[in-house]
Amino acid sequence: MRGKKTACYIEDGCSLHLEIYSHMGELAPVYSTEKAVGLVLGTGNMGPRLTDNDSQKSLYLSRDGGLTWRSIRPGVHIYEIGDHGALIVIAQKNTPTTEIHFSWDEGESWDSLTISEHPIFVENIIIEPNSISQQFMVYGTYAEVFDEDDTEDFENLEMEKGNKAFLVYTDFSQLHEPQCKGVETAGADESDYELWTPHDGRFGDAHCFLGQHKTFVRRKQASKCFNGEEHETVTKVEPCTCNEMDFECDIGYARTDGQGPCLIKEGKGKKQTEDEKTRMQQEMWTEECSEYGYYEVTSGYRKIPGNMCEGGIDLNPYRYQCSTGGYLASFFTFRGFFMLAVLGALCYYGWPIIEAILLLLPIPDPSDMKASATKWCGAAFTFVMSIPDMIKGDGRAPTPGYSQQFDKPGGLQDEEDSGDDDEEDIGKDSTKQQNALDYDSDEKDEPDNGANQELISLDGGNKRKKVPKLKKPGQ
Secondary structure (H helix, E strand, C coil): CCCCCCEEEEEEEECEECCCCCCCCCCCCCECCCCCCCCCCEEEEECCCCCHHHHHEECCCCCCCCCCCCEECCEEEEEEHHHHHHHEEEEEECCCEEEEEEECCCCCCCEECCCCCCCEEEEEECCCCCCCCCCEEEEEEEEECCCCCCCCCCCHCCEEEEEEEEEEEEEEHHHHHCCCCCCCCCCCCCCCCCEECCCCCCHHHHHCEEEEEEEEEEEECCCEEEECCCCCEEEEECCEECCCEEEECCCCEECCEEEEEECCCCCCCCCCCCHHHHHHHHHHHHHHHHHEEEEEECCCCEECCCCCCCCCCCCEEEEECHHHHHHHHHCHHHHHHHHHHHHHHHHHHHHHHHHHHHHHCCCHHHHHHHHHHHHHHHHHHHHCHHHHHHCCCCCCCCCCCCCCCCCHHHHHCCCCCCCCHHHHHHCCCCCCCCCCCCCCCCHHCCCCCCCCCEECCCCCCCCCEEECCCCCCCC
């Protein structure tokens, strides 16, 4: 009690009892925060049971995750943790007061701060959600005198909660405590930080817990300094090797008196014969095959949920796959159809939400991806279809963009019958006679007999009109 060891052993019917919700929220429950590594606060008493007498209760603190506890303040209090666990602020609960108390060394010493001249009932102390700042809000109601008296000593008066509320803002950063140093050299004598590994003592020096060896860097209890909001908790995690302590007894198995190996529990009533046990086991395996597609054979152990150990021994049930038919049949079960129906309903009714999420994600435009895929698929299809022509012909693929029903422009066709490969023939139409370029070609093309030029009618008629030839000026 009060920081000293006490002779309270569970074998003698004595243990520590802490408040959770026994008084319907009237008293503060067990409290901890992720940023204050290892620290746990709670209100309770020692003895055979939890007492209803608040005067026999005290404030307890654990700095090893609840493995060991010590009393740090008598009475019932409301409490809050700040500055990554470096600062603890408390106030009396259900008792009129004018001050709050705070500690920089996890309850080893306390200082007081007056926040009201009139007696108040403190309902709660709150801080920002991460518990990393040094600013707190204290709220409650003003106390009113129930039995009027001329005395000014309110401690001797019977007071009750009034109708007027109060709210006080406190900032402990103005106390100018020194900043903690030496986080890089945690564990050294000159550092304000220490290394701490949570464990329950069952793994000896390995200090493993749930298959992991976690090492945290936290402020030393005796270092009266502040961490600051920018302080980051340093954690090192290493997996442990699996052993028997990482496994618990499977269904139907138990340890004798909580110790030793896991053995089959003998049920009450008539004992089963070996043949009956074998038949029931076969029936159970058949049901598992029809439902899951596999069956398991247990050795009496299974890994504790959340355990992250690796290697070592493996006491988990061994899984055997059933036949292919049984595996496929496992999908056509009520559970399989139910899961399929749920998935379909989520996709159907939740598609607007899924679509909105997809639009917010930084993924490429599906239309661009579709166009690109269509382009490459078309090119690949054209290449594959041109392979027979390449084998039969001159080895060149047909010009992209033209189908088999259309001919290429005359200037791009190959003259198979002609062996003339001169560059001047490229681009020319072989079906027409090319005339030499001459500005007087109109005169050279004229018939000597002065015949009229014939033009094709554009009005849809088949008759051709004779158009007189224009004469040059002076003719």
